[in-house]
Amino acid sequence: MREGPDIARIASLVGDPARANMLNALMGGTALTASELALEAGVSLPTASSHLSKLMEGGLLTLASQGRHRYYGLASAQVAGMIEAIIGVAEAVGPKRVRPGPRDAAMRVARVCYDHLAGEQAVAMLDRLFDKKLLLRDNEIRLSSAGASHFSALGIDIQAKARRPVCRACLDWSVRRSHLAGTLGAAILDKIIAEKWARREKDSRAVVFSPGGKREFERVFLS
Amino acid sequence: MREGPDIARIASLVGDPARANMLNALMGGTALTASELALEAGVSLPTASSHLSKLMEGGLLTLASQGRHRYYGLASAQVAGMIEAIIGVAEAVGPKRVRPGPRDAAMRVARVCYDHLAGEQAVAMLDRLFDKKLLLRDNEIRLSSAGASHFSALGIDIQAKARRPVCRACLDWSVRRSHLAGTLGAAILDKIIAEKWARREKDSRAVVFSPGGKREFERVFLS
DNA sequence: GGAATGCTTCGATGAGGATCGAACCATGCG
DNA sequence: CGCATGGTTCGATCCTCATCGAAGCATTCC
Structure with a gap:
């Protein structure tokens, strides 16, 4: 009940499969366009666009506009580290491969x-x-x-x-x-x-x- | 679209406010009972119970039954580390305190x-x-x-x-x-x-x- | 200018899931 | 035993949010 940093907000951003796929793709380090990320996440362009604006608002992504292309990338190494940590748990806990x-x-x-x-x-x-x-x-x-x-x-x-x-x-x-x-x-x-x-x-x-x-x-x- | 570890599943477990509060409380290291966690999360007992079974199923929690008390605790130091990482990002992007x-x-x-x-x-x-x-x-x-x-x-x-x-x-x-x-x-x-x-x-x-x-x-x- | 491409916004739909009251088990106490 | 306490299960309700089609902007190319 007491208010610390809003961890649920951050985690729920990562908690949607479409967004998780996008973030995972961006762990590659290269910034990607909205359409590439839509493809990566397996959703339509409007859906992807909506997800991307949420991730932006949540501070997990940075945006670089170049002409009619908009390149999205992870906001920081700290964000990348968090995602690696989540991957680690998912690996450990996940169905025994x-x-x-x-x-x-x-x-x-x-x-x-x-x-x-x-x-x-x-x-x-x-x-x-x-x-x-x-x-x-x-x-x-x-x-x-x-x-x-x-x-x-x-x-x-x-x-x-x-x-x-x-x-x-x-x-x-x-x-x-x-x-x-x-x-x-x-x-x-x-x-x-x-x-x-x-x-x-x-x-x-x-x-x-x-x-x-x-x-x-x-x-x-x-x- | 390709399937790696199911990071969305783990993140969405942390992504609910009630569950996030519970996990945050458990970061204290001491195991807590279902009612204590319900209080902590600000939800009713049935709701808390439902959340706890989800967290158990997700592998984030361990359970120790002692008599009619059931003590829930974080499953591992790795899980704790993941939560610290999420807290770190939330602190960084959160509303400038x-x-x-x-x-x-x-x-x-x-x-x-x-x-x-x-x-x-x-x-x-x-x-x-x-x-x-x-x-x-x-x-x-x-x-x-x-x-x-x-x-x-x-x-x-x-x-x-x-x-x-x-x-x-x-x-x-x-x-x-x-x-x-x-x-x-x-x-x-x-x-x-x-x-x-x-x-x-x-x-x-x-x-x-x-x-x-x-x-x-x-x-x-x-x- | 007009057409094409990249992306976002709008609107409507639908499904998942969070919530709680009530009823239901289990353990401990007298 | 019977009663209180801790906990879970069930059922119904409700609301958020993910989704996509269609339309709307912006930019570039011809």
């Missing part, structure tokens, strides 16, 4: 989490970055000076954007360990895609490495 | 998070435990051998329960930093209450230290 399935297996190995890489590969990478002292952890994760020059030598440039930390830990629902988020995490994913070491699976958050790309990635980040 | 209010201030300083202490005090404590090398962090948080003898000297006994780690980091929505969860975190909260250093605020998650208790707590954990 008899067979993980191939697409699922790919998701566990590597997937996009908002704007950075998640999954076993990402967890392994973060471990190695600590081992090599390119990242340090005290209270938060920080970039060491060795790390700063290391990444800039790789052509990964990191500038601390306002209100967005360079390094952040993000909890992985499949592995229950942390992987790297923040602008550095985002920049690394950008490089992986730009170098064509891996490609985004169509209509999925899965990230699939090519044989050569996997070798390169492991040489650079896991050796 | 004009005045934080005294009860809120107390919550920020120290509160119960499921079964362990959260808030500024808890965050400071975790920092000190690392500084004093009583805890170590590599991939996860671990108890050092110095830490093991230290805590047992304090009369805090920690046994790794099945499926429950001794130390875990839990993200604090008020401070956006980690505090200590796991069986050790739970044992420390137990000690704080047992020693009467602090008491639980009635009908709230807030934990209020007595002047003397605060001194003792700071001497033992923050010095």
Whole structure:
């Protein structure tokens, strides 16, 4: 009865199947148009439009208008984190998946989490970055000076954007360990895609490495 | 349209105001009876009962029957973590709180998070435990051998329960930093209450230290 | 300008689900 | 036993909200 933050309001926004599908699609990190999201959610355009305005009003989405296209994206990494947490519970509580399935297996190995890489590969990478002292952890994760020059030598440039930390830990629902988020995490994913070491699976958050790309990635980040 | 874990199902369980109030009350960590939860949620007993069976079916709650009393509690720390994440988003997007209010201030300083202490005090404590090398962090948080003898000297006994780690980091929505969860975190909260250093605020998650208790707590954990 | 595309608003329909009173089980007490 | 207390089930009511077709704006292309 006492009033804290309105958690029911936020949760009920995620609690509709159409909206949940949209948010799930946006966990891929790329902003999508209203029609793409309608397709993704399996509803008509008017319905999707109504859902999108509710999500906007609830503060879960941001909107970028470009000409006659309107691109919707997740509002913040915090929102993405919340959705990962809900996914984690749903996975744990859900019908015991008899067979993980191939697409699922790919998701566990590597997937996009908002704007950075998640999954076993990402967890392994973060471990190695600590081992090599390119990242340090005290209270938060920080970039060491060795790390700063290391990444800039790789052509990964990191500038601390306002209100967005360079390094952040993000909890992985499949592995229950942390992987790297923040602008550095985002920049690394950008490089992986730009170098064509891996490609985004169509209509999925899965990230699939090519044989050569996997070798390169492991040489650079896991050796 | 593709079927992942059923996130809408979980979110919609939290998305009803009555159920959200119940879950929020259970974040205090103590299990409550159906009538207490009905009162908490501001609904009649039949309504509460219906909600509770839905939450049970959804896997968010556990039930312990004792005589004619039935105690409901959160099913897992993972569920608690999800709720904290939702609270965090609700806080962030919610109506800009004009005045934080005294009860809120107390919550920020120290509160119960499921079964362990959260808030500024808890965050400071975790920092000190690392500084004093009583805890170590590599991939996860671990108890050092110095830490093991230290805590047992304090009369805090920690046994790794099945499926429950001794130390875990839990993200604090008020401070956006980690505090200590796991069986050790739970044992420390137990000690704080047992020693009467602090008491639980009635009908709230807030934990209020007595002047003397605060001194003792700071001497033992923050010095 | 006119036509086409992307998206939103309006209006009507329908279904799911939250709610409570009353009746119904179960446990404990005298 | 009989009565009180804690809890659930049943039934009926009601209301929110998801849905889509049709119409209305806005932008771009020809």
